[in-house]
Amino acid sequence: MSEISINYLTKNVKLIFEKDIINAEWRFLDRSRHYFVITDTNIANLYEDILSLIPNLKSILVIKAGEKAKSIHVYKKIIKSLIKFKISKDDTLIVFGGGVINDLASFVASTYLGGIDYVLIPTTLVAQVSAALSERCYLDIDVKNAISVISHPLAIIIDPTILKTLSQSEFEDGIAEIIKYGMIKDKTILQEISDHKITINTINFYYLLEKCINIKIALETNPKDKNLANFGLLYGKIIRQLSTNELSYGRLLAIGMYYELQNEELRFELKSILKLYNLDTYLPKWNINYQKYIAKQNTSYETIEIKSMGNAELVFHQN
Numbered sequence: 001m002s003e004i005s006i007n008y009l010t011k012n013v014k015l016i017f018e019k020d021i022i023n024a025e026w027r028f029l030d031r032s033r034h035y036f037v038i039t040d041t042n043i044a045n046l047y048e049d050i051l052s053l054i055p056n057l058k059s060i061l062v063i064k065a066g067e068k069a070k071s072i073h074v075y076k077k078i079i080k081s082l083i084k085f086k087i088s089k090d091d092t093l094i095v096f097g098g099g100v101i102n103d104l105a106s107f108v109a110s111t112y113l114g115g116i117d118y119v120l121i122p123t124t125l126v127a128q129v130s131a132a133l134s135e136r137c138y139l140d141i142d143v144k145n146a147i148s149v150i151s152h153p154l155a156i157i158i159d160p161t162i163l164k165t166l167s168q169s170e171f172e173d174g175i176a177e178i179i180k181y182g183m184i185k186d187k188t189i190l191q192e193i194s195d196h197k198i199t200i201n202t203i204n205f206y207y208l209l210e211k212c213i214n215i216k217i218a219l220e221t222n223p224k225d226k227n228l229a230n231f232g233l234l235y236g237k238i239i240r241q242l243s244t245n246e247l248s249y250g251r252l253l254a255i256g257m258y259y260e261l262q263n264e265e266l267r268f269e270l271k272s273i274l275k276l277y278n279l280d281t282y283l284p285k286w287n288i289n290y291q292k293y294i295a296k297q298n299t300s301y302e303t304i305e306i307k308s309m310g311n312a313e314l315v316f317h318q319n
Contacts, residue, residue: 002210006217008135011152017210021159022121026054028157034058036087038078038105039096040065043123046165054094058085063101070104070140078108092117092154098124099131106137110151120153123162125174126249129212132156133220160209163200173250175277180257181215184228187310194273228312231304232257238293239286247282254279255286261306269309
């Protein structure tokens with residue numbers, strides 16, 4: 001087991017990284033508290049028996065899976081459920097799901113009764129190496145992530161064995177995030193995922209996962225480097241708008257990283273890695289003039305310049 005203290009600017013958060021920890025009788029939970037679970041339909045179908053073993057469990061609220069859940073409408077329904085079950089500041093929410101549930105339920109916990117304690121248990125690779133470790137959570141209003149709030153859980157529980165239930169496509173989305181960390185911070189990550197195609201069963205997967213978690217924590221807690229985590233997202237957000245959200249996060253990120261690179265040699269190296277994980281499929285379609293769309297925003301922006309693998313720096317632009 002690894003236990004890490006994440007020193008955010010306003011709060012220290014405990015992170016536990018351990019295989020099979022959610023199958024171990026929920027020993028990390030405080031038995032003096034009562035718990036209310038928020039999850040989605042996909043996860044509930046897979047983990048209903050395990051969730052039912054949570055001590056002092058008041059109820060499990062299951063939300064229909066999908067991005068549409070990150071809405072004010074669903075947010076209000078959850079708040080009404082918490083009131084119905086008389087959830088107080090002495091109780092704790094357990095947020096059990098991927099990025100959508102992480103955002104939605106964290107937003108709920110941070111605003112209900114002025115904020116109540118919650119434990120975050122991310123169930124996708126993207127959430128484990130990125131979303132669950134971010135200081136902000138978001139809701140959609142007309143556009144994706146229109147509103148946000150700074151939010152800190154009581155604890156973050158990373159159990160890599162949960163990832164065995166992911167589809168191949170969901171796993172590949174997470175690999176895109178891992179590739180990003182290799183591009184901006186640690187080229188040995190790229191070597192590892194290039195030399196051996198990584199799966200949940202690969203012998204070095206857990207080590208690689210923990211390495212990426214530590215990189216994300218360093219990015220989140222270092223103001224100087226924090227925006228490096230946006231590599232690929234400047235163009236990725238343009239693609240999302242033009243594609244009406246039909247592409248998954250990992251595919252958007254992969255395309256954005258590829259076209260944000262200015263060095264053709266580095267592009268070639270990145271493309272060979274993306275191809276290994278089926279993340280190169282949409283590259284030809286999105287060979288567009290991104291600068292044209294940035295110029296329409298009439299605003300300053302930052303890009304990440306990568307001079308060599310694992311070596312990135314922020315570059316400020318003014319339109």
